[in-house]
Amino acid sequence: MPTLLILNHLWIIPLLPLLGSAINGLLGWKWPNRIVHSVALGATGLSFACALEAVREFFASGQQFFRKEFFDWIVAGTFRAGFDLQFDQLTVVMVLVVTGVGFVIHIYSTGYMAHEEGYWRFFSYLNLFMFFMLILVLAANYSLLFVGWEGVGLCSYLLIGFYYLKKSATDAGKKAFIVNRIGDFGFMLGMFLLYRTFHSLDFQTLFDAASKPGVAIEPLGQFGTITIACLLLFMGATGKSAQLPLYVWLPDAMEGPTPVSALIHAATMVTAGVYVVARSHVLYMHTPTAMYVVAIVGCATAFFAATIGVVKSDIKKVLAYSTVSQLGYMFLACGVGAFGAGIFHLMTHAFFKALLFLSAGSVIHSMGGEQDMWKMGGLYSKIKITFWCMMIATIAIAGFFPFAAFFSKDAILFAAFNSEHGGKALYAVGLLAAVLTSFYMFRLIWLTFFGKNRYDEHHVHVHESPLNMTIPLMILAFLSLTGGWFALPALFGGKDYFSEFVAPVLGSGEIAGLENAHSLELTLSGVAMVAAALGLIVAWRMYAKDVRQGKSEGLHKILYNKYYVDELYQAAVVGPLVWISQNVLWKVVDVGVIDGAVNGIASGTTAAGDTARHQQSGNTRSYAVWVLVGVVVVFAIIFWPVLHPALFGGVR
């Protein structure tokens, strides 16, 4: 039996970033950048190393599942929420992605943020985020998971509003926080319902209880307890993972620094919703209705966001909508029961989308802060490393063989094609979204790197980013290329190592009883490649020549304005809420009732005092009268027993 040094002290993995955050947060303000990032990188790097060691121990010990209770957090009656961490194949993937990609992005940030104010603050937040994200993925019960869930939301808010002097940034932060709150409300209700039904929030206990033969599978269209619980959990997931209808915060979240967009709003936090759905797959398997909703929402989001991405001109906004779209794919995978494929795409997406954001950050850095693609162009020869890294990521996200997303997206589309209800439609929409993905990504490439330069060369001095920014790009480029190769043998009739790896947790996801599944998969792969090529060709035809930004009208205008969803929310939700707050809560309840009561008491006292004051006339004889009145009253009281029968004698 090998010793389980890290596994038995699993808390060390999240604790290290927390320490880093605390040290930088408390002391960083007086330190030079060098010490600040040494602390932050040290904490994250050590955490990554510990994660690697934990994974090694996990496999060396031959366990399938590791769980340890460290201490009690809340104990009330039969309810127990403990600081329990668990480690299984799904956690392995998530922890390695979070710590690995997180570490790489930390390195990148040392270059990107080098000249920014609040360097220490940035790294303190970033480390804090790592802490909460690791809590989220390591948690062994819903309540602890929720701690991480809320914590990453907090860090997201802090980092979106990092440039707190900018109104749009603080607004975006608030928007992210409030929209997430709506989802979290559903998530909490879901947790309550689960506790009420299964009397536990512990993953192991809960899933064991749910998979007992007595628990019936609720047929499609029936809204039983599990269905409603799953839908509520999914509501939380739509908030966190930016799905319809709560995706609106993610594009605005691009106000944050670019490494934040890469780490939080592309690679890790926004995938938390997918993780939760995959983690709860035992429950979802009991409810085809909820699964179907997940699949449809995911598929719709994938397409919807992709259409908006097609017209955006801000390089980061394109990537933001792309993220929303790719998250939609992951939910589509979960919805059709291919949880493994969803997690697979989560992993590859973490690589290539982080790379895309970091490359975009490098472009913005080299342009001196410009984000509008219509003011770039022709950057290819000037920033070659960035270009090639971004190109690899673009090819990867478009889904060309043998890059990462080819395998993961294929697995998803294949699973969608074979799903029971409306699979072909889901597949068709997914494929269409893939065409759009390829299109908007190559549009981005052409607008940014090729054609004539559309910027003012006298003011913008394009320069390649320093090494501490380009090396992370290269690492991620390598991962974007190779990240999908776990599934490579499957293409030649072999095994899909990734889905086999996560099978102990998520189930095999094999489609049973399907004849010639392999040839079908090959065909679909071919179709997907054609789709990607189609997007590439259209983008090339439209943007390879010297283009100018055209007038926005018709469909383009609708897309450019994001289908007016923000305006719709403004009119339907925000507007009435503000109106009620202003005209009812403020002017009636606050001013009228609350202030009225307080001011009324005050002015009543003043009026009473004013009346009483006039009795103090200063006229001696009036005092004498009052003395007399007093005497009469005192006498009346004292002699009442005597006077009473005298005056009203005989009544008794």
Place this chain on the structure above:
Amino acid sequence: MVPTNYYLLLSAILFGLGIVAFVFKRNIITIFMGIELMLNAVNLAFVAFSQALGKPDGEVFVLFVIIVAAAEAAVGLGIIILTARNRRSLNVENVNLLKL
């Protein structure tokens, strides 16, 4: 012998007259006289009770009251003289420095 009640009735009438003079008159000296009248009404009551009960306590009280009244008259008349000098009036309505 005159019944005690008669003395008490007389005392009450004198006291009431004193109050009326105190409350309704404007001249400070008249008010002062009202006060003296009330004091002496009380004295009368004390003496009457003393006689009725056959005890000297009431008479001793009366001696004290007369002493206090003498002191009070000295102080009170002093105040009146000063007021008359400063305000050139004996009307109590004009003595209203404390009034708002």
